Every structure is written in C-alpha cells, then in structure tokens.
Amino acid sequence: MTDAVAEDLHRLVTESDAIAAQSHAIVVEHLEKHYGDYHALRDINLNIPSGSLTALLGPSGSGKSTLLRAIAGLEVPDGGTVRIGDEDVTYVPPQKREIGFVFQHYAAFKHLTVRDNVGFGPSIRKQPKAEIAKRVDELLEIVGLDGYQDRYPSQLSGGQRQRMALARALAVHPKVLLLDEPFGALDAKVREDLRGWLRQLQSETGVTTVLVTHDQEEALDVADHIAVLNEGAIEQWGSPREVYETPANDFVMSFLGPTAVLRGALVRPHDLVLSHEHIDGAVSTVVERVVHLGFEVRVELRDEQGEQLSAQTTRGEAARLDLAVGQRIFVRPGQPDAAPAPTTA
Amino acid sequence: MTPSTPARLSLRTLALGYLGILVLTPIVLILIRTFEDGLLAFWASITTPAAISALTLSLIIIAIVVPLNVVFGIVTALALVRGRFPGRGIVQAIVDLPFAVSPIVVGASLILLWGASGWLGFIDEAGFKVIFALPGMVLATIFVTLPFVVREVEPVLHEIGEEQEQAAATLGASRWQTFWRITLPAIRWGLTYGVVLTVARALGEFGAVIMVSAGVAGQSQTLTLLVHARYVDDFNVYGAYAASTLLMLLAILTLLLMTVLDRKRKTT
Ligand SMILES: Nc1ncnc2c1ncn2[C@@H]1O[C@H](COP(=O)(O)OP(=O)(O)O)[C@@H](O)[C@H]1O
Ligand SMILES: [Mg+2]
Numbered sequence: 001m002t003d004a005v006a007e008d009l010h011r012l013v014t015e016s017d018a019i020a021a022q023s024h025a026i027v028v029e030h031l032e033k034h035y036g037d038y039h040a041l042r043d044i045n046l047n048i049p050s051g052s053l054t055a056l057l058g059p060s061g062s063g064k065s066t067l068l069r070a071i072a073g074l075e076v077p078d079g080g081t082v083r084i085g086d087e088d089v090t091y092v093p094p095q096k097r098e099i100g101f102v103f104q105h106y107a108a109f110k111h112l113t114v115r116d117n118v119g120f121g122p123s124i125r126k127q128p129k130a131e132i133a134k135r136v137d138e139l140l141e142i143v144g145l146d147g148y149q150d151r152y153p154s155q156l157s158g159g160q161r162q163r164m165a166l167a168r169a170l171a172v173h174p175k176v177l178l179l180d181e182p183f184g185a186l187d188a189k190v191r192e193d194l195r196g197w198l199r200q201l202q203s204e205t206g207v208t209t210v211l212v213t214h215d216q217e218e219a220l221d222v223a224d225h226i227a228v229l230n231e232g233a234i235e236q237w238g239s240p241r242e243v244y245e246t247p248a249n250d251f252v253m254s255f256l257g258p259t260a261v262l263r264g265a266l267v268r269p270h271d272l273v274l275s276h277e278h279i280d281g282a283v284s285t286v287v288e289r290v291v292h293l294g295f296e297v298r299v300e301l302r303d304e305q306g307e308q309l310s311a312q313t314t315r316g317e318a319a320r321l322d323l324a325v326g327q328r329i330f331v332r333p334g335q336p337d338a339a340p341a342p343t344t345a
Numbered sequence: 346m347t348p349s350t351p352a353r354l355s356l357r358t359l360a361l362g363y364l365g366i367l368v369l370t371p372i373v374l375i376l377i378r379t380f381e382d383g384l385l386a387f388w389a390s391i392t393t394p395a396a397i398s399a400l401t402l403s404l405i406i407i408a409i410v411v412p413l414n415v416v417f418g419i420v421t422a423l424a425l426v427r428g429r430f431p432g433r434g435i436v437q438a439i440v441d442l443p444f445a446v447s448p449i450v451v452g453a454s455l456i457l458l459w460g461a462s463g464w465l466g467f468i469d470e471a472g473f474k475v476i477f478a479l480p481g482m483v484l485a486t487i488f489v490t491l492p493f494v495v496r497e498v499e500p501v502l503h504e505i506g507e508e509q510e511q512a513a514a515t516l517g518a519s520r521w522q523t524f525w526r527i528t529l530p531a532i533r534w535g536l537t538y539g540v541v542l543t544v545a546r547a548l549g550e551f552g553a554v555i556m557v558s559a560g561v562a563g564q565s566q567t568l569t570l571l572v573h574a575r576y577v578d579d580f581n582v583y584g585a586y587a588a589s590t591l592l593m594l595l596a597i598l599t600l601l602l603m604t605v606l607d608r609k610r611k612t613t
Contacts, residue, residue: 072515073515074511074514074515093514094511094514094515095514095515095517095518095519096517099515100515101511101512101515103508103511103512105508107508107509107512108509109509109512109513109527110505110509110531111530111531120513120516120518120526121516121517124516124517124518124522125517165512168512168516169515169516171516172516172517
C-alpha cells in the first residue's frame with residue numbers, strides 16, 4: 001500500500017462518521033459444538049481484547065468457521081457462553097448482535113447494485129434514504145469503490161467484491177467485525193494488498209476484528225493476537241511472536257512455519273547452523289542439494305540414520321562454507337557466528 | 346465410428362420424417378381445417394356462448410391454481426432444500442407422484458375422497474359442491490400441476506446457497522425481510538418458469554378434469570372439454586377443430602413466453 005493511499009484512508013476515516021469508533025471485547029467461555037457424533041468445538045475459551053485484530057489460525061476442518069459463526073450467532077453452540085461487550089449473546093439471533101460478517105465467497109446480493117448491497121443494513125433499519133445514500137458513498141470511498149455505485153456484483157473483480165462486502169458489513173456500525181477467510185478466494189497479489197489495507201482500516205477504526213485464516217503468513221503479518229486451532233480445540237493463544245518463537249507444542253511449531261527434525265526434536269530450518277568442524281551437540285550429515293532462493297539458500301541434508309532434513313541459511317553463509325553436494329557437514333541448533341547455543345528442549 | 350455421408354443424410358431424413366408425420370402433420374391439418382373456411386368462420390366458432398364460457402372457465406381455474414401452486418411450491422422447495430427433517434425422501438417422492446399417476450386415476454380418486462359417498466362426502470351433503478363443480482376441477486388441476494413450481498425453484502435454491510440469506514441476517518434482516526428482499530428475487534426466474542409450465546399444463550389438462558366436471562356446455566366445460574364435447578357429442582367437427590386451434594394458440598403463446606424468459610434467464 002502506498003503512503004498516499006494510507007493517508008487518504010486516514011483522512012476518510014477520521015473525517016467521516018461512517019464508521020463510529022466503538023470497541024467491544026469478545027469473551028468466549030467453555031464453548032462446545034457437536035455435529036451429530038462429530039465434536040467440532042471442544043471447550044473453547046477465548047478473550048479477545050477490544051480494539052484488537054485477532055486471527056483464528058488452523059488447518060482446514062479445525063473448527064475456525066464454526067467458532068466464528070458461533071460468535072456471529074449463525075451457529076448455536078451446545079454449551080458455553082459468548083459475550084460481546086457487556087452482553088451475553090449466546091442465544092441472541094444474528095439479527096440482534098450488531099456484528100459485521102464477511103464471507104469467504106463474498107455472499108454479495110447478486111440482484112442488487114453495489115449501492116443497494118452496501119445500503120442493505122441501513123435500509124433494514126429504516127434510515128432516511130438521503131442519509132443512507134450519504135453513508136454508502138462515504139463507505140465506498142473508504143473501500144476504494146467510489147464510482148462503482150451502479151454496478152452489479154457480477155461486474156466487479158473478486159477483490160472489489162470483497163471490499164464491497166466489507167463496506168456492507170461496516171455500514172451497520174458493527175460492534176465487532178468477523179471475517180471468515182475473506183481473502184481466501186483471491187490471488188496472491190490482491191490478497192497481499194487487501195491484507196495491508198485491512199490492517200490499516202482496522203487500526204484507523206479501532207473496531208474489534210476477528211479474522212479466520214488457514215494461512216500462517218497472513219496471520220503473522222496482520223494480527224495482534226493469534227489463536228491456533230486444531231481439531232476443535234485451541235492449542236495456543238498469544239502474539240504472533242509468541243506463537244512463532246515459543247510454540248506450545250509440536251503442532252503449533254509445525255503449523256506456524258517450516259520445521260526440521262534434529263535428534264528427534266523440531267527446529268526451524270533457519271535456526272540450524274552449519275559448520276565444517278564438529279562441535280558438541282552437532283549432527284553429522286551429507287549435503288544432498290543446495291537450492292538458491294534469492295537471498296536465502298536451502299540446504300537439503302541427510303543424517304547418518306538416513307533421515308532427511310533441510311537447513312536454511314543466507315547466501316553469504318553458503319558461499320563462506322563453499323557447500324558442495326556429497327560433502328560432509330555438521331548441523332546444530334543455534335545462531336550463526338555465535339557461541340554454540342544451549343539447546344532448548 | 347462416424348456414419349458415411351449418405352447414411353448420415355438418410356438418418357436425418359428419417360428423423361425429420363418421423364417428427365413431421367407424428368407431430369407436425371396433425372397440427373398442420375387442424376390448422377388447415379380450421380382456416381379453410383376463412384377467419385370469420387373461426388372467429389364465429391370460438392365466440393359462441395359455450396366457447397366463451399369454456400375459455401373463461403379455463404382462465405379462472407388457472408387464476409386460482411397458479412397462486413396456490415406458487416405459495417405451496419416455494420414453501421415446499423424451501424423445506425426440501427433448507428430444512429433438515431426426517432422423511433425428506435418421502436416428501437420428494439410425493440412431490441413427483443403427479444408425474445407418475447395417470448390423470449384419469451387422479452380424477453377417480455378425487456371422486457372417492459370428495460364425492461357424495463366419499464370420505465369427505467359430508468361437505469358435499471352440507472351443500473358445498475366439490476365434485477361436478479369448480480372446486481373439483483381446481484383440485485384436479487392442482488394435483489396434476491403440483492410438481493412444476495417445486496421442481497423449478499428447488500435447483501435455484503440449491504445454487505444460490507445459504508450465504509446471501511445469512512449475510513442478510515447478520516445485517517439485521519428478519520426471516521420475512523430476508524425472504525422478500527433476498528430469496529424471492531434470487532429465485533424469480535425459476536419461479537416464473539414453474540408458473541409458465543403450470544399454466545401450459547393446466548390449459549391442456551383433460552383426463553383428471555373430465556372425471557370431476559358436470560360437463561354442462563356454457564357452464565362447466567373447460568376448453569379441452571369443449572373440444573371433446575363438440576367432437577363426440579355434438580358432431581360439430583369444425584367447432585372441435587376451431588376450439589383446438591384456440592387451445593394451441595394459447596399454448597404457443599405460453600411456449601413463446603417460456604422461450605423469451607429462458608433467454609433472459611441465461612443472460613442475467
Ligand atoms: N453444518 C455442518 N454439519 C456437519 N458438520 C459440519 C458442519 N459444519 C462444519 N462441520 C464439520 O466441522 C468441522 C469444522 O468445520 P469448520 O469450522 O468449517 O472448519 P474450518 O473453518 O476450520 O475449515 C469440519 O470437520 C466440518 O466437516
Ligand atoms: Mg472455514
């Protein structure tokens with residue numbers, strides 16, 4: 001995102017009252033959900049601070065959407081409570097929750113123009129036509145769709161449709177904004193642009209936002225807090241740095257980034273140090289392949305037990321070591337050019 | 346294996362000949378017989394009091410049946426697509442039943458149920474005539490046209506999915522508002538198509554209706570019954586042809602409407 005766009009967004013959001021700044025925490029306690037015999041949510045406890053951008057991260061089928069939909073009221077849980085702000089909304093229908101929800105596949109109202117899509121919520125609330133028109137125009141300017149008022153969703157690109165969906169959700173002054181893989185159906189470039197833009201919009205408006213994603217890079221990039229889900233349970237909750245650097249278990253470790261197995265323990269490939277000399281704690285391996293990925297170099301190795309692992313190093317380090325296929329090399333966990341790091345179990 | 350050119354040509358000729366003999370010739374013959382005495386004779390024959398009454402009755406039946414089928418069809422389709430209830434398979438089968446049952450059997454079973462000595466015969470005895478009156482003809486027509494709206498709306502509901510409706514709910518719309526503002530506009534083409542099919546079938550229905558109609562000319566004859574009565578009872582062969590042509594014109598009109606709507610549906 002360019003600085004000009006960012007400044008524009010700042011001006012638009014601060015000048016208009018289209019998005020009222022309000023902040024409500026979301027508290028989920030002992031939430032349970034079954035689909036027949038399938039246990040989709042297991043004792044979910046979550047405390048989402050007001051004004052934060054929280055990511056629900058997990059593999060497909062881990063229950064992210066079910067949890068988000070329970071917060072929205074689109075699914076009724078079997079047990080537990082959901083609170084938004086001061087209110088227990090566990091059995092409040094979605095109509096009364098004052099939320100904004102964005103679906104992965106846009107859920108655009110196909111027979112309505114962009115204007116009527118965005119104005120849908122306010123018109124349900126019987127607001128005066130002139131007021132709705134003004135707010136719709138403001139929101140469309142904020143999401144960068146000014147001038148598209150009279151188009152139909154079929155005449156928009158995927159990214160534009162999703163921005164329209166976001167404007168539509170914001171039009172009702174939601175207490176919280178819930179996004180279910182909003183960029184999942186878009187191509188990589190658009191996804192990255194929208195991600196930065198969402199981050200900015202969220203910090204300008206301060207509306208509590210929950211983002212569902214299965215893409216760990218997206219979660220690390222955009223969120224203040226990450227809840228890592230697996231098989232219907234929360235494995236870890238923390239800041240992006242915490243979940244990446246001090247994963248609670250092997251699942252979180254391997255889900256948040258690439259891993260290598262060294263003496264039976266999981267390590268990040270970039271935390272592996274290669275050397276020609278044997279140092280205490282190092283494992284003897286043979287170089288099988290050296291792959292240059294721009295600045296980074298991936299070195300594929302095989303240890304004496306025949307297990308494969310890959311290490312990640314810099315171009316300079318690779319040149320210094322003068323790596324060649326078939327060469328013997330020692331690997332240990334730690335930081336390069338530092339004293340041998342104490343191995344953390 | 347692709348057939349050689351002469352073989353292909355003769356296959357085509359055969360297919361076209363088949364269509365021509367079986368479908369086109371009878372219709373053309375009726376048209377020729379109808380108009381060989383000129384337009385005036387045709388006009389006179391379809392504006393007799395009996396003919397006007399038959400046309401009116403057919404239209405009245407359609408006017409009653411279509412709204413009932415629309416409401417019932419939408420509710421049933423919604424239940425079948427969105428609902429999760431036991432016995433859905435049975436409902437699916439019941440909806441298709443009218444396709445399988447011969448119309449004359451429909452008429453007979455309606456008499457068994459509603460007739461003076463039927464299960465619900467007390468209604469007849471209380472003075473509200475069902476069989477051999479308009480209500481009976483409406484019931485018979487509903488029976489034979491019941492699947493059309495359901496079967497046309499169902500796939501559209503499947504296709505649009507539930508997300509638009511859920512989005513409307515999160516934006517504050519009640520179920521009723523969601524239905525009027527989101528669901529109904531989304532299914533409008535399927536619905537229109539179902540209505541057109543209903544109209545065409547209702548116009549042409551004979552077997553079920555003749556069983557439950559009193560068959561009095563100028564009073565309880567629909568257009569199809571008029572054709573039959575003129576031919577069989579009145580030996581008015583020309584009149585039968587003229588009434589047939591009127592029926593066909595109405596059917597062609599409905600077909601045209603359907604084609605136009607189909608084009609429109611594909612472009613929107
Ligand atoms: N309506 C439903 N009926 C039955 N099973 C469901 C339903 N919705 C979700 N599930 C199941 O619950 C699990 C979690 O689904 P979901 O929350 O959509 O996962 P995610 O969004 O993390 O991919 C999946 O195994 C899915 O098959
Ligand atoms: Mg999901």
